[in-house]
Amino acid sequence: MRMPRAERRISISGFREMRDANDITRSMFGGDRRFRPCASHGRFLPYPKPPSAVKRAAARILAGTLCLALVLSPVAGAAAGDVDLEKEAKRPFVNSIAVIGCAHFSEKELKQKMYTKEPSFFAVFTKPRLRTSYIQRDVAFLEAFYHSQGFFEAKVVLKALNYSEDRRFVDCIIEVDEGLATTVGGIVFQQSSIVAFEKLRKKLILKTGDPFNPAMLETDVYTVKNEYAKVGYPAASVEDSVSYADHSVTIFYSVDPGPKMRIDAISVRGNEMTKGSILEKELTFKQGEVFNLDKLYESRRNLFDTGLFTEVELMPDHIDIEKKSVNISVRVRERKATYVEVGLGVGNVLGSRAIAEWGDRNLFGTGRKLKLKAQYSFDLFENNEVDFDHMHLSRTYVRYDGEFHQRHLFGTKFLTAVNGFFEEDATVEPITIKTIGASVIGNRRLSQYTDLLLSLSHERIRREIPEVPEELSTSRILSASISRDRRDFILNPGSGGYRSLRLDLAGGIFGGDNDFYSILASIQKYFKRGRSTIIALRTRIGYVDAFGSSADRGVPIENRFFAGGGNSVRGYRENSLGPRGIVSDPYQAQTAEGVVGGRVLLLTNAEIRFGVPLLSRIRISAAAFLDGGNVWASVREVKFTHFRPFVEEADITAMDYRYSVGCGLRYNTPVGPIRLDYGVPFKRDPAVDSGGRFHISLGQIF
Numbered sequence: 001m002r003m004p005r006a007e008r009r010i011s012i013s014g015f016r017e018m019r020d021a022n023d024i025t026r027s028m029f030g031g032d033r034r035f036r037p038c039a040s041h042g043r044f045l046p047y048p049k050p051p052s053a054v055k056r057a058a059a060r061i062l063a064g065t066l067c068l069a070l071v072l073s074p075v076a077g078a079a080a081g082d083v084d085l086e087k088e089a090k091r092p093f094v095n096s097i098a099v100i101g102c103a104h105f106s107e108k109e110l111k112q113k114m115y116t117k118e119p120s121f122f123a124v125f126t127k128p129r130l131r132t133s134y135i136q137r138d139v140a141f142l143e144a145f146y147h148s149q150g151f152f153e154a155k156v157v158l159k160a161l162n163y164s165e166d167r168r169f170v171d172c173i174i175e176v177d178e179g180l181a182t183t184v185g186g187i188v189f190q191q192s193s194i195v196a197f198e199k200l201r202k203k204l205i206l207k208t209g210d211p212f213n214p215a216m217l218e219t220d221v222y223t224v225k226n227e228y229a230k231v232g233y234p235a236a237s238v239e240d241s242v243s244y245a246d247h248s249v250t251i252f253y254s255v256d257p258g259p260k261m262r263i264d265a266i267s268v269r270g271n272e273m274t275k276g277s278i279l280e281k282e283l284t285f286k287q288g289e290v291f292n293l294d295k296l297y298e299s300r301r302n303l304f305d306t307g308l309f310t311e312v313e314l315m316p317d318h319i320d321i322e323k324k325s326v327n328i329s330v331r332v333r334e335r336k337a338t339y340v341e342v343g344l345g346v347g348n349v350l351g352s353r354a355i356a357e358w359g360d361r362n363l364f365g366t367g368r369k370l371k372l373k374a375q376y377s378f379d380l381f382e383n384n385e386v387d388f389d390h391m392h393l394s395r396t397y398v399r400y401d402g403e404f405h406q407r408h409l410f411g412t413k414f415l416t417a418v419n420g421f422f423e424e425d426a427t428v429e430p431i432t433i434k435t436i437g438a439s440v441i442g443n444r445r446l447s448q449y450t451d452l453l454l455s456l457s458h459e460r461i462r463r464e465i466p467e468v469p470e471e472l473s474t475s476r477i478l479s480a481s482i483s484r485d486r487r488d489f490i491l492n493p494g495s496g497g498y499r500s501l502r503l504d505l506a507g508g509i510f511g512g513d514n515d516f517y518s519i520l521a522s523i524q525k526y527f528k529r530g531r532s533t534i535i536a537l538r539t540r541i542g543y544v545d546a547f548g549s550s551a552d553r554g555v556p557i558e559n560r561f562f563a564g565g566g567n568s569v570r571g572y573r574e575n576s577l578g579p580r581g582i583v584s585d586p587y588q589a590q591t592a593e594g595v596v597g598g599r600v601l602l603l604t605n606a607e608i609r610f611g612v613p614l615l616s617r618i619r620i621s622a623a624a625f626l627d628g629g630n631v632w633a634s635v636r637e638v639k640f641t642h643f644r645p646f647v648e649e650a651d652i653t654a655m656d657y658r659y660s661v662g663c664g665l666r667y668n669t670p671v672g673p674i675r676l677d678y679g680v681p682f683k684r685d686p687a688v689d690s691g692g693r694f695h696i697s698l699g700q701i702f
Contacts, residue, residue, distance in 0.1 A: 091129040094118060095169040099142075100159070101176040104151070112530075113145060114138040116172070120613075130161070130170050139174060146178065150211030153179030182212045185248035192236075192255040195227050200253075203227060212249050217242075224253060229293035233257040234326060235319050261291045264325035267317065270332040274308055278367040279330065281408055282306065291316075291326050303332065305445075306407065307369075308362055310335050337362040343671075353377035353397070369405035398424040414442040414454075425558070428575050428597070433558050434462040449486050455479045456510075461558065473556065476512040478505045487526065491672035492700055494534050498524040506559070507548060516555045518544035520601075524702050532611035532621070538702045542601035543635070560597030561631045564658070566695030568603055569629040571660030571679025573689065578631035580654055598631030600638060602657070605702060609666070619668040625701075627679065628659045645682055652683050659683065662692075672699040 097118050099107045111118070116135045119127045139158050146154035159175040184206050189197045204220045206213065221238045228236035235258035243250045266287055268279055282302035285295040296314045303312045309332045317329035343355045359371030377397035401421045409416040419439045426432045439457035446452055456478050463471040481502035487493040500522045507515030520542040527535040546555045565574035578598040607625040615621070632638050632655060643657045664677030680692045 090167075091131060092163060092168055092170040093127045094130050095164070095171050097172045097174070099174045099176060102178065104149075104178055104181065110142055110145075110176075113142065115141075130172070132161075135172060142174070142176070146176075148213050148215060150182045150213060151178050151180075152182055155179070180247050182244075182247045182249060184208050184210050184212050184251060186250040188250060188252050190252060190254045192228075192257045194233065194257050195231060200224055200227060206251065212242075214242075217251070220251075221253070224255065226293060228255070228257055229291070232260045232262075232290040232292065234261055234291055234293070234316055235259070235321060259321060259324040261319065261324055261326045263287055263289050263291055263328055264320070264323070265327045266330065267327065268330045268332075271334065273334055273337060273362055273365045274332075274367060275365045278306075278308075278365070279303065279332070283330070285328070296328070299330075301448075303330075306367055308335060308367060309333060335361065352379070367407055369403075371401075371403050371405075373399075373401040373403075375399045395424075396426050398422075409442075414444050417441040417443075428557070428562065430466055431557060432464040434464070435558075436460045446482075450482065450484045453479070453481045453483075458512075461556070463557070473513040474511075475506050475514045475556070475559075476510040478510060479503070487524075492668065493524075493526045493536070495526050495528045497526065498522070504544075504559075507550065513550075514546075514556050514559075515548035515550040516544060516546045516559060518542065518559065532616070534609040536605075536607045536609060536700070536702065538603070538605040540601065540603040540629075544599050555599060557597055560599065561601035562597050563601065563603060563629045563631050566675075566677065566697050567701055569627045569658055569660055569679075570625065570662055570677050570695050570701075571627070571681040571689075571693050572658060573693070576689070577629065577658055578654060579633045598633055600632040600635055601629075602631075602638075603629035607701070609700075621666045621668065621673075622663065623666060623677070624661075624663045625677070625679075626659070626661050628657060630655070630657045647683055649684065649686065652685055654685075656683050664695075666700075674698055675700065677701075 094116060095118075097111055097114070097116065099110050102110055114135075116130065116138050117128050135158060139156050143154060143156040146156065155177040157175050159173040162171040162173065163169070186208060187201055187204065187206070189200060200223075201207070203223050205216045205223070206220055217240055221240050224238045225236055228234075237256040237258065239254040241252050241254075243252070263285060264287070266283070266285075268276055271279055282305075283299045284302070285292065285299065300312050300314050303309055311331075311333035313329075313331045315329055317327040319326045338360045339358070341355075341357045341359075344353070353375060354377075355373070355375050357371060357373040359369065361369045363370055375398070377395070379394045379396050399421060400423075401419060403417055403419045405415065405417045407415050417440070419441065421435075421437055421439075423435045423437075424432065425435070437457055437459035439455050441453065441455040444452045444454075457476070459475045459477070461473050461475060463473075465471075479502065481500060483498065483500040485498050486496035487498055488495050500520075502518075502520045504516075504518045506512065506517070520540070522538070522540045524536070524538045526537075529535060542561050544555050544559060544561065546553065562575040562578065563569055564572035564577040569577065575597075579596055605625065605627050607623050609621060609623045612620060612622050630642075637655055639655070642655050645659050647656060659682035660679040661682070662677055662679035664675060666673035666675055675695075675697045677695045678692060679695065681689050684691070
């Protein structure tokens with residue numbers, strides 16, 4: 001594709017072909033699936049705006065690329081000179097690919113866009129073979145890519161295929177003549193100024209100084225229309241054109257906003273079980289208000305958040321230019337109200353577990369939810385040692401829950417839940433903690449990715465220790481947590497991040513037998529490298545302390561921090577790190593005999609997750625990790641010398657920050673990966689730790 005050097009105005013297809021305002025409306029909203037289910041948030045999130053225009057532009061680029069590939073394939077073959085077209089059964093292995101002449105884009109970046117690949121470090125048994133038809137299409141694709149980035153004069157040719165003497169291997173040489181790039185020299189808005197021109201320029205994909213990509217013009221036209229629809233002008237018309245001179249273009253946008261529209265009527269369809277008043281509470285717009293596109297997006301998100309619907313569509317049903325009015329149509333498809341779920345899990349902390357749940361997500365059509373859940377966990381191996389010759393069955397954890405959910409309690413935007421539960425926890429030997437409690441929980445979404453959670457709980461706790469009288473106490477705890485979740489998939493993240501901060505206050509003005517407070521902060525980040533490599537990082541910091549009447553007794557053992565095991569520092573036994581003492585008193589620890597938990601927590605994890613040749617086909621991947629962590633009885637016990645990675649075995653103490661390295665396999669399932677890890681500790685206490693340890697669990701460590 002070549003642009004003429006002489007200056008002229010070129011008309012680019014946009015929305016000008018629409019014949020009336022209703023056609024524009026259908027193009028903007030009809031059949032547009034802006035929201036998608038997102039398991040990482042348990043709700044539905046918007047697609048990047050504007051999705052339909054991006055899809056159309058991408059489709060046009062792809063179609064153009066394929067056409068160029070078909071047309072240029074024989075040209076590329078001729079450019080290769082005396083390249084032999086070997087038979088399918090005798091295709092040589094690709095030894096290397098060289099891209100010469102590229103300056104604006106790196107050789108690595110261009111290779112990543114090719115279907116033909118060089119052999120990777122792990123390609124021992126499955127080295128890629130050369131298909132001349134594929135590499136010819138790669139050449140055509142790279143040329144089309146350059147054109148899409150504003151290099152309209154670029155030429156890409158297959159320079160040579162250099163075979164080894166036995167013709168079993170081949171080196172591919174691709175030559176690029178980039179030419180001069182055509183850039184965006186200026187952006188001019190004409191006529192309407194209802195929306196500030198500077199605000200519009202910031203929203204555009206094509207900006208001054210960027211390579212000129214004609215396919216993005218339609219997307220930017222759609223963006224301008226959206227900005228006008230957000231302030232009450234859904235019938236705005238946008239014309240675009242470009243002026244080209246000396247490898248620079250000036251883009252002109254002519255905007256006719258049309259009349260300002262108000263909502264005349266709202267119609268709701270598809271709610272056979274759910275009462276209409278429930279849907280109306282989720283709508284952020286009302287009849288008679290000025291039309292606002294953002295409120296349609298927010299209302300759609302609210303309806304998906306109820307969990308009552310599998311499909312939600314909100315769109316202008318009719319635009320009347322003369323009356324300056326617009327009707328809004330709301331159409332939903334309901335989910336089945338009642339459900340039954342059962343599941344099995346594996347892990348080191350809670351052991352293998354069975355879960356059963358019954359629920360009704362739409363009681364009597366009111367949008368209220370009721371669910372009953374039971375969880376039973378047991379250990380298959382003594383002391384969490386994976387040894388199939390010494391299997392046994394022991395119960396480690398039991399919990400029964402009953403929950404009732406109500407949206408918009410007393411007209412607020414808090415999702416409120418009332419929970420009653422019974423829990424029996426024997427994961428910290430030799431103590432068994434039985435708890436009967438109830439809690440009230442409020443959840444408020446502050447933004448698309450940020451949530452605020454408040455809860456108030458009352459717990460009656462019974463601690464059972466062999467040969468020691470039972471200990472009874474009551475805790476009343478107020479909790480507040482805020483989290484920001486940008487992970488792409490909560491069960492197996494590949495990019496994004498997660499941050500959370502939690503504060504707990506027990507006792508004090510709330511009463512009860514235990515007075516303490518705690519703070520726990522967590523940061524997780526995920527970076528994708530290449531097609532299948534993910535770098536995952538996590539840091540957790542926690543502090544808990546007693547006050548008031550509990551200052552002398554200390555923090556109850558069930559509210560202390562523990563570290564070590566498959567979900568914290570792999571290579572060590574579960575909950576084996578930190579201070580040790582006589583576990584006969586749930587509050588105090590006297591001498592070094594058993595793990596009693598700590599008041600200070602520091603945990604760090606780094607993991608590289610990557611695909612494995614051949615095994616990736618059956619959904620098996622691998623990981624390598626470096627873990628670190630420990631808990632301490634007080635901040636004063638934390639010393640800089642505790643963080644040395646290597647220490648003589650005789651000098652290791654319970655205060656040392658522990659490290660481990662290891663690797664593992666992941667079998668990916670729809671509900672997250674089944675994880676098998678083997679960790680080797682750096683600092684090993686022979687009395688407690690072994691030379692290495694297997695850990696098996698469901699789901700990533702973080």
